[in-house]
Amino acid sequence: MDFRLTEEQELLIQSLEELLQREVPDSLMAELDEAKEFPYKPWQALADFGILGLGVPEEFGGTPADIQTMTLVCETLGRHAFPLGIIYALGMITIRDIVQFASDEIKQRVLGGLVSGDPPVALGITEPQAGSDAAALKTSAAFQGDDVVFNGQKMYCTLAGMTRYIMLMTRDQQIEDPYQGISMWLLPTDTPGVRCNKMAKVGWWTIPSYEVYIENACVPKSNLIGQMNNGWPQLMANFEIERLALCAASLGAAEGAYDDAAAYANQRQQFGRSIGSYQAVQHLITDMAVKIENMKNYVYKIAWMMDNDLPVRHEHAMCKLYVAQASFEVIDAAMQVLGGLGYTMEHRVQRLWRDIRLMRIGGGTDEIMYNIAGPQLLKKARK
Amino acid sequence: MNVVVCVKLTPDANDIEVRPDGSISLARAEWIIGGFDLQAIEAGVQLVEAQGGKVTALSAGPLPISNSKLKKDILSRGPDELVMVVDDALQDADTYTTAQVLAQAIRELGQVDLVLCGEGSADLYFQQVGLQVGEMFGLPTLNFISKIDVEGDHLVVERNLEEEIEVLEVPLPAVLSVTTDITQARLPKMTEILKASKKPVTERAVADLGLPEEVRPRVEKISTRAPHRWQRKQVMIPGSPDEAVQLLAGYLNKEGIL
Numbered sequence: 001m002d003f004r005l006t007e008e009q010e011l012l013i014q015s016l017e018e019l020l021q022r023e024v025p026d027s028l029m030a031e032l033d034e035a036k037e038f039p040y041k042p043w044q045a046l047a048d049f050g051i052l053g054l055g056v057p058e059e060f061g062g063t064p065a066d067i068q069t070m071t072l073v074c075e076t077l078g079r080h081a082f083p084l085g086i087i088y089a090l091g092m093i094t095i096r097d098i099v100q101f102a103s104d105e106i107k108q109r110v111l112g113g114l115v116s117g118d119p120p121v122a123l124g125i126t127e128p129q130a131g132s133d134a135a136a137l138k139t140s141a142a143f144q145g146d147d148v149v150f151n152g153q154k155m156y157c158t159l160a161g162m163t164r165y166i167m168l169m170t171r172d173q174q175i176e177d178p179y180q181g182i183s184m185w186l187l188p189t190d191t192p193g194v195r196c197n198k199m200a201k202v203g204w205w206t207i208p209s210y211e212v213y214i215e216n217a218c219v220p221k222s223n224l225i226g227q228m229n230n231g232w233p234q235l236m237a238n239f240e241i242e243r244l245a246l247c248a249a250s251l252g253a254a255e256g257a258y259d260d261a262a263a264y265a266n267q268r269q270q271f272g273r274s275i276g277s278y279q280a281v282q283h284l285i286t287d288m289a290v291k292i293e294n295m296k297n298y299v300y301k302i303a304w305m306m307d308n309d310l311p312v313r314h315e316h317a318m319c320k321l322y323v324a325q326a327s328f329e330v331i332d333a334a335m336q337v338l339g340g341l342g343y344t345m346e347h348r349v350q351r352l353w354r355d356i357r358l359m360r361i362g363g364g365t366d367e368i369m370y371n372i373a374g375p376q377l378l379k380k381a382r383k
Numbered sequence: 384m385n386v387v388v389c390v391k392l393t394p395d396a397n398d399i400e401v402r403p404d405g406s407i408s409l410a411r412a413e414w415i416i417g418g419f420d421l422q423a424i425e426a427g428v429q430l431v432e433a434q435g436g437k438v439t440a441l442s443a444g445p446l447p448i449s450n451s452k453l454k455k456d457i458l459s460r461g462p463d464e465l466v467m468v469v470d471d472a473l474q475d476a477d478t479y480t481t482a483q484v485l486a487q488a489i490r491e492l493g494q495v496d497l498v499l500c501g502e503g504s505a506d507l508y509f510q511q512v513g514l515q516v517g518e519m520f521g522l523p524t525l526n527f528i529s530k531i532d533v534e535g536d537h538l539v540v541e542r543n544l545e546e547e548i549e550v551l552e553v554p555l556p557a558v559l560s561v562t563t564d565i566t567q568a569r570l571p572k573m574t575e576i577l578k579a580s581k582k583p584v585t586e587r588a589v590a591d592l593g594l595p596e597e598v599r600p601r602v603e604k605i606s607t608r609a610p611h612r613w614q615r616k617q618v619m620i621p622g623s624p625d626e627a628v629q630l631l632a633g634y635l636n637k638e639g640i641l
Contacts (some may be wrong), residue, residue, distance in 0.1 A: 007451060007452040008573075008576050011452065011455060012571075012573050013457055015576075020569050049570065049572055050574060051573075063574050065573065070604075
């Protein structure tokens with residue numbers, strides 16, 4: 001078993017870390033967070049550095065990269081600037097769906113912009129009545145000549161109000177089995193009839209989420225991504241990689257919090273000695289490090305499995321479940337080590353603490369991860 | 384324009400371990416490109432991007448420099464090829480020895496218009512090698528160069544001295560040592576990292592160079608010791624300036640300093 005990264009991966013991450021130190025100081029992320037602004041400047045720096053093109057075919061300005069490399073990128077972004085890791089992870093699913101299923105015309109229209117710094121395409125699945133039960137969505141698509149007209153409402157549609165496109169999921173109510181009646185479309189956000197309403201959230205202040213109201217929004221039929229009524233399997237094809245990327249960013253966030261906590265434990269003096277010299281703090285630090293190591297092993301293993309075309313149906317859900325919880329626990333412990341300082345708005349640990357909590361909900365809740373993994377594990381045990 | 388950039392590869396200072404007796408261990412240190420040479424590489428690559436030609440990176444050192452990650456790291460930063468003189472005889476080589484080896488390797492490269500070096504090495508920072516290489520060739524040789532412009536068949540350079548900047552015309556060929564503020568080193572992108580493994584690398588031993596005299600260090604290293612680390616006293620002195628001075632003098636007396 002070889003745990004070493006390739007030399008190319010090590011060099012890329014070394015470069016990326018230096019880029020982040022140069023272009024994305026934490027003070028900038030703190031300012032953007034306070035102003036609740038999308039990190040346009042850091043995102044453009046990543047584009048200029050070629051990071052947004054990883055995994056995109058070369059003909060559209062991208063660079064070939066395996067899943068492990070993209071996972072390492074997500075982790076590094078998460079460690080230095082967690083929102084960038086999240087945005088990158090959110091982009092991975094829509095980019096891959098477009099690369100895999102969209103027409104050449106859509107690829108030409110969208111991918112070049114994404115590689116050169118456009119915010120990712122927003123994913124429009126969730127609706128007021130369709131959260132974890134995503135297939136219960138009701139947004140409709142009706143054909144009118146060469147056009148298609150959408151009506152419906154999307155919820156928690158992250159980035160929708162500030163990006164160029166939504167990858168819109170619609171449902172044909174005439175088809176009884178919802179999984180066979182869902183279609184995937186490219187909806188430009190400037191289409192008349194599309195209205196976005198920004199939602200207030202506990203965290204993710206630089207990554208806005210929206211309610212999207214869609215009333216008679218009309219686009220050409222050629223905006224269909226993939227095949228009609230094949231949207232569900234298309235969506236599922238890349239959900240696993242999105243969850244892995246979210247896990248990698250969360251791992252990075254936990255590592256960042258650990259870095260802060262360990263440095264503070266060594267530096268902060270109480271009762272005449274560093275707080276790190278007390279066993280109570282050493283236990284916190286050690287538990288954090290153990291969880292980080294476990295998360296890292298899990299995330300890297302799933303990436304390796306995916307690069308080797310091995311199925312990860314229940315493994316990815318177990319990884320997401322574990323990492324979402326463990327990363328929160330690590331960041332919570334970091335706040336404990338930092339004490340009052342960690343709870344102030346001055347320190348980045350409070351940002352990580354607010355931001356990481358969503359990982360147990362977004363990209364599939366903990367409970368849905370149990371629902372995916374449990375039956376698969378028992379099925380395997382019956383053999 | 385054919386540019387040669389001399390690059391010193393050194394153990395990463397962050398990985399140095401200090402043993403209890405003050406001696407240092409580099410056994411676990413990763414080898415990296417010397418920080419002062421990154422800008423020299425970038426300056427050379429920018430000149431060739433603007434003028435056409437070729438950039439050759441040149442490095443001499445002991446066996447650990449023959450490391451494929453290091454080679455990719457250098458080449459991903461823009462040079463077209465890499466020449467290395469790898470020989471354990473160069474372990475702890477003094478500046479004269481290093482300059483001798485580099486000069487001979489440059490001689491064997493054929494026509495070279497410009498040799499660039501960093502302002503000093505990342506480990507010893509003697510700032511001598513570039514000057515000695517230039518002297519060995521009998522070429523115009525300058526250090527502390529913070530700007531290079533090509534004008535016709537010569538260069539116009541800025542030489543950053545403590546209180547003034549000299550602007551000088553330099554005929555080619557020449558040997559220049561550049562400061563770190565000459566430019567910002569680029570960060571290799573994935574495409575450049577992938578291309579690096581396809582660029583030519585030539586490795587030679589000192590004996591292959593046909594030097595007229597044996598390479599023999601003229602400096603003997605007896606030992607390297609880390610300075611003793613004192614525990615800081617961390618004393619805050621309160622009160623008015625007069626009271627504080629009294630208290631400070633008391634502390635210094637107590638420590639035997641006054």
